[in-house]
Amino acid sequence: MKEQFLGVDVSSHSYERLKQNVLDDINEKRQSFIVAINPEKILKAQEDQDLKALLNKATYQIPDGVGVLLASKLNKGGIKERVTGIDMLLTLCEQAADNGKSVFLYGAKPGVAEEAKDKLIEQYPNLHVAGVLDGYEKDEQKVIQTINESGADILFVALGSPRQEYWIVDHMKELNVSIFQGVGGSFDVISGRVKRAPALFQRFGVEWLYRLISEPWRIKRQIRLPLFLLKVWRDK
Template sequence: MRIDVLGVGFDNLTMGEAVDRAMELIHGEGVHYVVTPNPEIVEVCRENLAAKIAVNGADLVLPDGIGVIKGAAMLGTPLKERTPGIEFAGHLMERMAVEGLSLYLLGAKPGVAEQAAEKLAAQYPGLKIAGTHDGYFKEDAPVVEAIAASGADCVFVCLGAPKQELWMRKNGAATGARLLCGLGGSLDVFAGVVERAPKFWSDHGLEWFYRLCKEPRRIGRMMKLPLFLVHIKQEKKKK
């Protein structure tokens, strides 16, 4: 049973439970995908039906932002905890490394995925990097074929929302991978190109503000957060 937050259904799992479920999907039959919506993506889903279908069609929908946690609580349907995509990815890679599973990295500017691959291979001994491709491509087919040829068990799809969610829904099956994870700008962090917010900011739900201070151009996107809270209050009044 998923927890509905403004039309997006979130799986009510702890981080450990989410990683366990992801590993089950990797070892299961068929192709599956994971999404990690924050309030901004929830707002996109309110305006974009295709994005909403792609997000809700995922096998795992994990709450990335503290705003989603607060929103769910305000609606009287609390979620267990926040499961940031980048942390989920780290725990997943730890588990994959133990089993010698392979990972394909897709997204970011040219060269970034390769940098990330080098660092991740060193950080998670046993993890096999099946291949990389930047996010600046016009045709899906060559990328899908490259992933399929790599034999990757898992793909980190870092194309930004909602492009990555739509891409996974459309192309997931053709990649041959068991699991695809939409992880936004995570490759930039893995590569060391972008610094993640220090622990204090993350622990206090202020990672979004730290990123805004570092990248003021994000102000337009960040304005969706107060809009999200307005919509939560409106939804609460209906109950």
């Protein structure tokens, strides 16, 4: 089930549906690719057809951003809840811990993935983290070999967007992994190096407002939301 905004697909699955689909994909040895979609990415895709094609190659385009929910309402669509990238990561880790599946953390600066691993195991004691590797390893064959030898079912790639998504698409067929997700700066947040917005901001889908308050320079990026909604409305 997908909706489309300015030519970019967005999945309308809930967390519960996604969890079941992902578990089915692992058990049936299907490769699936998860990408987080927000208004900024959709607007960038208007100027970059390669990026648009890349986003639409994903199996699950999760609605990461309140702007996507508003766009769905404008179009009388069925997207009812945000599925943020970091929350999807945590959901998959919980799912892995509960079902005997394993995860691999690839990306971020040296030491960050290790710290994120420790925090994830604290949160999900039954989680099997098959391996970690920072994003500064230059030998691509070593990266692929290390991931494959780990036997991981789920791979989280933190190389920044869209680099991480291009990396996933370019290497999926070489990797013995079922689920791929680009997770941006999630390892930094999970490790505690970067503070996430307080729960109240998360609950109301206004993490962007917290980031704007704490990092006013983001104003140029945030004012693109009204532009996005205007384009969606015109495109109806």
